[in-house]
Amino acid sequence: SQQGEEDPQALSIQEGENATMNCSYKTSINNLQWYRQNSGRGLVHLILIRSNEREKHSGRLRVTLDTSKKSSSLLITASRAADTASYFCATDGTGGGADGLTFGKGTHLIIQP
């Protein structure tokens, strides 16, 4: 089952604008990760935020985490054509056994030149 649900499903913006994607999840987590996937390629890890962190930055990326609302957001500032891709949030469980990630359906981001 899909734990994370990204919103919106698709987003089209002009180059240079900021892009914000949201993710909601259902159960308690150890951490939440964001990944990018270019068409037909493997996923690329962008950023990991732990359950005791509220905000994290990496270059043009800013991720927030609100565990009380079970939600996260990914902000990409000053977007570029190369940012066109699908973006997924992924969560793990707090149970001791399962370390596989549960992915949402993703947000397809298109940056118009």
Next chain:
Amino acid sequence: DSGVTQTPKHLITATGQRVTLRCSPRSGDLSVYWYQQSLDQGLQFLIQYYNGEERAKGNILERFSAQQFPDLHSELNLSSLELGDSALYFCASSVSYNQPQHFGDGTRLSIL
């Protein structure tokens, strides 16, 4: 380049057949994960190995099995293939638990 190598890149076979997908993790990574990506199911976690031992199981069918060898490479075996098994199969690796996972480029499996 993630450092994770998957072979083959493409595989075309018929229903009822058996295939083996291979994954070499990044140097130093002890955990290997297998995922299936399809249009209707999205990305689904199948199974995880850590240093040769099965660590966690996800939505893996009984027709599917995997193993991790002493040199840490892993194989995913898919048998009695059905049309619905057509998908992208990804391998990922990480140093340990709760760490970023690094994905290979996947094997695209087409069942005719």
